[in-house]
Amino acid sequence: MDQIPSYVTSLPDGTDTGLYLAVDLGGTNLRVCSVDLHGDTTFSIEQLKAAIPPEIMVAKTFSELFSFIVTRLHAFLETHHAEYAHIDLVSESKSRLLLGFTFSFAFEQSALNRGSLMRWTKGFNIPDAIGQDICSVFQAEIDKRNIPVTVAALVNDTVGTLLARSYTSPGTTTTLLGAIFGTGTNGAYVERLENITKLNPSRDGIMVVNTEWGSFDNELMVLPNTPYDKAVDIESIHPGIQMFEKRISGMYLGEILRHAILSMVSSTSEISPESRLNQQFAIDSSFLSMAAAEDSPDFVVLRFQLSHHFGIDADLDTAEGVKVLALAIGKRAARLAGVAIAGVVLKSGRLEAPKKVDVESGVSRRHRGFWASLFESFRNFVGRWSGWLLRSKIEVHEDVIDIGVDGSLIEFYPGFEDTIRSTLRDIHAIGLAGERRIRIGIAKDGSGIGAALVARMAGIELERAL
Ligand code: ADP
Numbered sequence: 001m002d003q004i005p006s007y008v009t010s011l012p013d014g015t016d017t018g019l020y021l022a023v024d025l026g027g028t029n030l031r032v033c034s035v036d037l038h039g040d041t042t043f044s045i046e047q048l049k050a051a052i053p054p055e056i057m058v059a060k061t062f063s064e065l066f067s068f069i070v071t072r073l074h075a076f077l078e079t080h081h082a083e084y085a086h087i088d089l090v091s092e093s094k095s096r097l098l099l100g101f102t103f104s105f106a107f108e109q110s111a112l113n114r115g116s117l118m119r120w121t122k123g124f125n126i127p128d129a130i131g132q133d134i135c136s137v138f139q140a141e142i143d144k145r146n147i148p149v150t151v152a153a154l155v156n157d158t159v160g161t162l163l164a165r166s167y168t169s170p171g172t173t174t175t176l177l178g179a180i181f182g183t184g185t186n187g188a189y190v191e192r193l194e195n196i197t198k199l200n201p202s203r204d205g206i207m208v209v210n211t212e213w214g215s216f217d218n219e220l221m222v223l224p225n226t227p228y229d230k231a232v233d234i235e236s237i238h239p240g241i242q243m244f245e246k247r248i249s250g251m252y253l254g255e256i257l258r259h260a261i262l263s264m265v266s267s268t269s270e271i272s273p274e275s276r277l278n279q280q281f282a283i284d285s286s287f288l289s290m291a292a293a294e295d296s297p298d299f300v301v302l303r304f305q306l307s308h309h310f311g312i313d314a315d316l317d318t319a320e321g322v323k324v325l326a327l328a329i330g331k332r333a334a335r336l337a338g339v340a341i342a343g344v345v346l347k348s349g350r351l352e353a354p355k356k357v358d359v360e361s362g363v364s365r366r367h368r369g370f371w372a373s374l375f376e377s378f379r380n381f382v383g384r385w386s387g388w389l390l391r392s393k394i395e396v397h398e399d400v401i402d403i404g405v406d407g408s409l410i411e412f413y414p415g416f417e418d419t420i421r422s423t424l425r426d427i428h429a430i431g432l433a434g435e436r437r438i439r440i441g442i443a444k445d446g447s448g449i450g451a452a453l454v455a456r457m458a459g460i461e462l463e464r465a466l
């Protein structure tokens, strides 16, 4: 896997403050937001969301993509922060707004605000982008329109998710892993600098690493490979890559189901040549969520959907078959997702780490009595609600391994997280005891908040350098 260093070398603990902009270019949507960090693990957010038009995904030039983004950014500023909509409006006292750009593609980074695209994935293909400095192209479009905004940081969405979860997670625990299960799938985790040998690290500390696990096992040495997987891959715009992602993420699950249904009925005349089912991407993965959850009498809901979307007049058996397929595809996806999470948890060594020793008492948690546990629960409670403990130097040690997740698939596919959890238990080196220590929390729209947090980090570094 690529294992890309992010240049993010600290994790927010919930005390960060300030107003920052974030732009998130996902696989499906563009989000523009402003994040006001309150410094007590909470924030307020304003946002605008727009679907990315298909022609922009395959635009002729990289600038064209950013021109689309800046048009939306400008509209957002006019609505929510009019004083920053044009350079002439900015008073002396106000400086430019710092922006973190979440870019959910594989890029090679050389500083917080410098990086170039390695390859397009998901539905994107803009050849002239490869190798160009992403922030410079973005900044050039902003400057063309005299908007007082500085692109301060380039952030992978998984890195943003990790930071957002770390800022908002209860207690003083920082987060180990940020993982996305949306249009695509990927994860970023906290690694010790000394282990990131490609950077020749000369000091201690940590750095967030973007794994790009979507491209795990492109050689298919261990991944399952059904005829439907093969068909999905051959018809994709990037055959042979992102093989792990093609078995897990929202962009592809509907395609796997489509090919499976087509082969299920190919010997019959149930599907007319005009049916939408013959078109690539005709089934959205939200259809799988619906089919997997179907429990209406005689499958009336699923049969209506099959008829409504695809002109298929499904009998009971066919509808039940579609449900079984949707369940199998979703379960396989969630189990593979669990494997990725397990890999990071095991690599981190946090399961074997000796029980942390309580700062004040010097007593190992495991041997602490009832009153000490009660005291700790109370401190956790207070910490969660007031943020007071976050600022104090008292460490609340927990055995929790915290994981932040984001993406419509994990949010909406029924039982996705439960299946991840059962997978963690099934992996011998984790088991029931390990799985109990793993806390998974949704970092809703985490990439936006995360990008704001990295922009803040970049701003502080800039100030220090001046
Ligand atoms: P992005 O990946 O662009 O940041 P999302 O996290 O919203 O955006 O993921 C979008 C993907 O999630 C799409 O592939 C879509 O098909 C899928 N999706 C949307 N709604 C659902 C749902 N209810 N169940 C399963 N998948 C869904």
Ligand code: MG
Binding pocket: 026, 027, 104, 157, 180, 182, 407, 447
């Ligand atoms: Mg996303």
